[in-house]
Amino acid sequence: MLECEPGDWVEIETEDGKYTGILMERPELAGDKHMVIKLESGYNIGIKKDKIKKIRKISTRIREEFKLKKHERDPSKKDISILATGGTIASRVDYITGGVHSAFSAEELISAVPELGEIANVQGRQIFNKFSENVAPTDWVTIAEAVYEEIKKKASGVVITHGTDTMGYTSAAVAFMLQTSVPVVLTGAQRSSDRGSSDAATNLIHSAIVASCGNFSEVVVVMHAESSDSYSFIHPATKVKKLHSSRRDAFKTVNTKPLGRVFREGVEFMQEVKKDKELTLDTKLDEQVFLLKYFPGLKPSVIDSLVDGGYHGIVLEGTGLGHTAEGLFEGIREAINSDVVVAMTSQTIFGRVNMNVYSTGRILLDTGVIPCEDMLSETAYVKLMWVLGHTRKPDKVREMMLTNYAREVSERSIFTHKNSRKNQ
Amino acid sequence: MLECEPGDWVEIETEDGKYTGILMERPELAGDKHMVIKLESGYNIGIKKDKIKKIRKISTRIREEFKLKKHERDPSKKDISILATGGTIASRVDYITGGVHSAFSAEELISAVPELGEIANVQGRQIFNKFSENVAPTDWVTIAEAVYEEIKKKASGVVITHGTDTMGYTSAAVAFMLQTSVPVVLTGAQRSSDRGSSDAATNLIHSAIVASCGNFSEVVVVMHAESSDSYSFIHPATKVKKLHSSRRDAFKTVNTKPLGRVFREGVEFMQEVKKDKELTLDTKLDEQVFLLKYFPGLKPSVIDSLVDGGYHGIVLEGTGLGHTAEGLFEGIREAINSDVVVAMTSQTIFGRVNMNVYSTGRILLDTGVIPCEDMLSETAYVKLMWVLGHTRKPDKVREMMLTNYAREVSERSIFTHKNSRKNQ
Numbered sequence: 001m002l003e004c005e006p007g008d009w010v011e012i013e014t015e016d017g018k019y020t021g022i023l024m025e026r027p028e029l030a031g032d033k034h035m036v037i038k039l040e041s042g043y044n045i046g047i048k049k050d051k052i053k054k055i056r057k058i059s060t061r062i063r064e065e066f067k068l069k070k071h072e073r074d075p076s077k078k079d080i081s082i083l084a085t086g087g088t089i090a091s092r093v094d095y096i097t098g099g100v101h102s103a104f105s106a107e108e109l110i111s112a113v114p115e116l117g118e119i120a121n122v123q124g125r126q127i128f129n130k131f132s133e134n135v136a137p138t139d140w141v142t143i144a145e146a147v148y149e150e151i152k153k154k155a156s157g158v159v160i161t162h163g164t165d166t167m168g169y170t171s172a173a174v175a176f177m178l179q180t181s182v183p184v185v186l187t188g189a190q191r192s193s194d195r196g197s198s199d200a201a202t203n204l205i206h207s208a209i210v211a212s213c214g215n216f217s218e219v220v221v222v223m224h225a226e227s228s229d230s231y232s233f234i235h236p237a238t239k240v241k242k243l244h245s246s247r248r249d250a251f252k253t254v255n256t257k258p259l260g261r262v263f264r265e266g267v268e269f270m271q272e273v274k275k276d277k278e279l280t281l282d283t284k285l286d287e288q289v290f291l292l293k294y295f296p297g298l299k300p301s302v303i304d305s306l307v308d309g310g311y312h313g314i315v316l317e318g319t320g321l322g323h324t325a326e327g328l329f330e331g332i333r334e335a336i337n338s339d340v341v342v343a344m345t346s347q348t349i350f351g352r353v354n355m356n357v358y359s360t361g362r363i364l365l366d367t368g369v370i371p372c373e374d375m376l377s378e379t380a381y382v383k384l385m386w387v388l389g390h391t392r393k394p395d396k397v398r399e400m401m402l403t404n405y406a407r408e409v410s411e412r413s414i415f416t417h418k419n420s421r422k423n424q
Numbered sequence: 425m426l427e428c429e430p431g432d433w434v435e436i437e438t439e440d441g442k443y444t445g446i447l448m449e450r451p452e453l454a455g456d457k458h459m460v461i462k463l464e465s466g467y468n469i470g471i472k473k474d475k476i477k478k479i480r481k482i483s484t485r486i487r488e489e490f491k492l493k494k495h496e497r498d499p500s501k502k503d504i505s506i507l508a509t510g511g512t513i514a515s516r517v518d519y520i521t522g523g524v525h526s527a528f529s530a531e532e533l534i535s536a537v538p539e540l541g542e543i544a545n546v547q548g549r550q551i552f553n554k555f556s557e558n559v560a561p562t563d564w565v566t567i568a569e570a571v572y573e574e575i576k577k578k579a580s581g582v583v584i585t586h587g588t589d590t591m592g593y594t595s596a597a598v599a600f601m602l603q604t605s606v607p608v609v610l611t612g613a614q615r616s617s618d619r620g621s622s623d624a625a626t627n628l629i630h631s632a633i634v635a636s637c638g639n640f641s642e643v644v645v646v647m648h649a650e651s652s653d654s655y656s657f658i659h660p661a662t663k664v665k666k667l668h669s670s671r672r673d674a675f676k677t678v679n680t681k682p683l684g685r686v687f688r689e690g691v692e693f694m695q696e697v698k699k700d701k702e703l704t705l706d707t708k709l710d711e712q713v714f715l716l717k718y719f720p721g722l723k724p725s726v727i728d729s730l731v732d733g734g735y736h737g738i739v740l741e742g743t744g745l746g747h748t749a750e751g752l753f754e755g756i757r758e759a760i761n762s763d764v765v766v767a768m769t770s771q772t773i774f775g776r777v778n779m780n781v782y783s784t785g786r787i788l789l790d791t792g793v794i795p796c797e798d799m800l801s802e803t804a805y806v807k808l809m810w811v812l813g814h815t816r817k818p819d820k821v822r823e824m825m826l827t828n829y830a831r832e833v834s835e836r837s838i839f840t841h842k843n844s845r846k847n848q
Binding site for chain 1: 667718751
C-alpha cells in the first residue's frame with residue numbers, strides 16, 4: 001500500500017469486490033480510515049481501509065501528468081502573477097464527509113489549468129489560505145500590498161484567487177487602496193474544481209486573459225456570466241455583489257453595466273475603462289465602522305451602544321430611498337453630535353438613495369446623514385473604513401464619501417424608459 | 425380668496441402675470457404663504473400669496489367631481505374591504521418643498537379610483553397612517569387583527585394599502601399570524617398618485633381584482649410587474665422583496681415563481697394556490713429578536729452584547745451558503761448555550777443556505793445554528809419573532825423554524841439547467 005501515491009492508477013480488492021481508478025489525495029477529514037479513488041465513470045468513492053484486502057498499482061501515468069510542469073518564459077507573452085488567498089477555487093471535496101477544504105497552492109492551480117501557459121507567462125504565489133468568510137479587513141491590506149509588489153516587479157497584470165463569499169468586499173477595498181497601472185482581477189469559483197460543473201478553470205482562464213490584455217488599469221472581478229461556460233463578465237470592483245448562494249453566475253454588476261465580457265478569444269469592453277500609468281498604494285483603514293441593516297423593531301438603543309462602543313462610523317442599510325423609523329432619529333442625531341459618521345444606503349440593493357423625496361429622508365439629511373447615492377451597502381462600508389482611515393473631520397469625510405474614487409457611484413439614470421422619472 | 429376651495433378652476437393675477445388652473449389642497453409644509461394651482465399643462469406651481477393681486481373663480485366643476493361618491497351596493501358583486509395604513513399610495517406631493525406626505529384616507533382612496541366600484545362593493549377604513557419605515561411589529565398585530573375582523577364581518581377579500589419600504593416584512597408577519605379564508609392583498613405605490621407615472625391606481629385596481637376573485641385564500645402582495653401598466657404580479661407574502669429603491673416594478677418574488685399575474689381582465693395563477701375555509705388568528709410575537717447582517721470585521725463582542733441585551737433570537741444574515749468568520753463561532757456557541765436561538769440566512773438574497781458543504785457551515789450546524797433554507801432574511805426575522813412568541817424550547821423552535829407555514833421555504837430546486845447540481 002505504501003508504494004502507491006496519489007495520481008497512481010490502482011486496483012483495490014475488498015471484501016465486496018474490486019475497484020479500479022486513480023488514487024486521490026487523502027482528504028484531510030477522512031483521517032487514516034479511508035482511501036479515495038476516482039473511478040473511470042468520474043465518480044469518486046471512499047473505501048474503508050479495514051475492508052481492503054489488496055492494492056495493486058497499475059501505472060503511475062496520471063501521477064506523472066499531475067506533476068508540476070516548468071514552462072520556459074515566452075518573451076512574446078505578457079507576465080502575469082496569480083496571488084492565491086484560498087476559497088473554493090483552491091479547494092477540493094472531501095469524499096467521505098462531502099465537505100470542501102481549501103487546499104491548492106497557487107502553483108498547483110497553475111499546474112491544474114495548463115491553458116494558462118498559452119495565455120501568459122504565469123507566476124504564482126500563495127499569500128494566505130482562507131475561506132473568504134474568514135477574510136478580515138487586515139487581509140485586504142495584505143492583498144493590496146501583495147498586488148502592489150507584483151506590479152512594482154513589472155507584472156503586466158495580477159489575478160487574485162479568492163473565496164466568493166466576501167469577494168465583493170475585498171474587491172472594493174483593493175479598488176480604494178490601490179491606484180493601479182495594470183489590470184487587477186479578482187476571481188473565484190462557486191463549485192470546487194473536482195466537480196464536473198466547476199467554474200474554477202473557466203474563471204481562472206478568463207481572468208488570465210483579462211489580466212494580460214494590457215489595455216486598461218482597473219481593479220475588477222471576473223466571474224461566470226451565465227449558466228454555460230461561454231463567457232464571463234468583467235465587473236467593476238465596487239459595484240459587484242454575489243446575488244446567489246450557489247449558482248455559477250451568482251455575481252452581478254449592480255446599478256451599472258459590467259465593464260465588459262471576456263471570451264476565450266479575448267475581451268470586449270462595454271464601458272470606457274481607465275488607462276492610468278500611475279501606481280499608488282494607500283491602505284489606511286479605520287476598522288471602527290459598523291454596517292447596520294435596519295429592520296422594523298430595531299431598538300434605538302442599538303445606535304447608542306455603537307457610539308458607546310467606540311465606533312467612528314455607521315453605515316445604515318436603510319429602507320427604500322434611504323429611510324429608518326423616526327424612533328432612531330434622536331440616536332442618529334446624538335451619534336453625529338458625538339462625531340460618529342452616519343452614512344445611508346438601501347437594502348433594496350438596486351436603485352439609488354434619494355433622501356429629498358420624503359420627510360423622513362429630509363429630516364435625516366438635515367441631521368447630517370450622508371446619502372451614499374447608488375453605492376452597494378458593502379462598498380459604502382468598506383469606503384467609510386477607508387475614508388475614516390484618512391480623516392475624521394466631518395466635512396472632509398462627507399466630501400470624500402461623495403467623491404467617486406473607484407466607480408462606486410454611477411452617474412444618475414441609465415434608464416431611458418418613457419415612464420421613468422429623471423434623476424432615477 | 426375665501427370663496428375658492430380646492431378643486432375650483434381659478435384665475436390668479438400676480439405682479440408677474442396671470443395663471444389659470446385648478447386650486448390644489450394647501451400642502452402642509454407650504455404654510456400660509458403660498459397657493460398651489462395645477463396648470464392646464466399638468467404642472468403644479470406655487471404662488472406666493474403676497475404677490476397675488478386678485479383671484480377669480482371660473483367654475484366649481486372639478487371640486488364637484490372630486491366629491492366623494494356614494495355607491496349603491498350591487499348584490500352581484502363581491503364585498504371587499506380596503507384597510508389603509510399610510511404610505512405613498514395614500515400620499516401627495518408638497519409642491520413647494522417637493523416632499524411627499526401621507527394623507528389620503530381609505531375613503532378618499534376609493535373615491536379617487538372610481539374603477540374600484542366596477543370591480544366590487546368596496547368599503548374602506550383607515551387603521552393607521554404611517555410611512556412604512558415607521559411600521560413596527562405591534563402594527564403588524566394591528567393589521568392582522570383588522571383583517572381578521574373584516575373577514576369575520578363577511579368580507580370576500582381584503583386589501584391593505586401600505587408603504588412599500590417595509591411591506592415585505594408586514595406581509596410575512598400577516599401571513600404567519602393569519603390563516604385566512606379569503607384573499608388578503610397588500611399593495612402600495614412607488615410613485616405618489618398625483619404623478620403622471622404613479623402606480624397607485626393600477627396597483628389598487630389590480631389588488632381589488634385579486635381580493636374579489638373569490639377562488640383562493642392566501643396573503644399576497646400585488647405590485648406592478650414591469651415598467652408599463654399592463655399587469656401586476658401576485659407575490660407570495662413571505663417570498664417577496666423590494667429590490668429597487670424607486671422603480672415601479674421594484675417588488676420581486678425571490679426563490680420561487682410569483683403565485684400569478686393580474687390583468688384588468690382577471691387573474692392568471694402560475695402556482696397552485698390554497699383554498700382553505702378556516703380562519704384563525706395567532707398574533708403572538710416575541711420582539712426580542714435581532715437581524716444581524718454579517719460583514720468582514722464584525723466584532724465577536726456584538727454577539728455577546730446581544731445576549732447580554734436580553735435578546736432571545738438572532739437571525740444571522742451570513743455570507744454565501746450560510747457562513748460567518750470563525751471568530752464568531754465561540755460567541756454563537758455561548759449564545760446558544762444561553763438559550764438564544766441563532767438562525768442563518770444568506771446575504772446573497774437568492775439561493776439557499778446549505779451548511780453541509782463547507783467546514784464553516786458544518787461547525788455552525790453542530791453548534792446548533794438553524795439553517796433557514798431559502799427564506800429571505802426579512803421573512804426569517806419575522807418568523808423567528810412569531811415562533812419565539814409561541815415557545816422558547818430549543819427543539820420546538822427548531823422544528824417550527826423548519827416547518828413551512830406560509831410558503832416561506834420553497835421545495836428544493838426549481839432549476840432544470842443541465843449544468844446545475846441537484847439540490848440547488
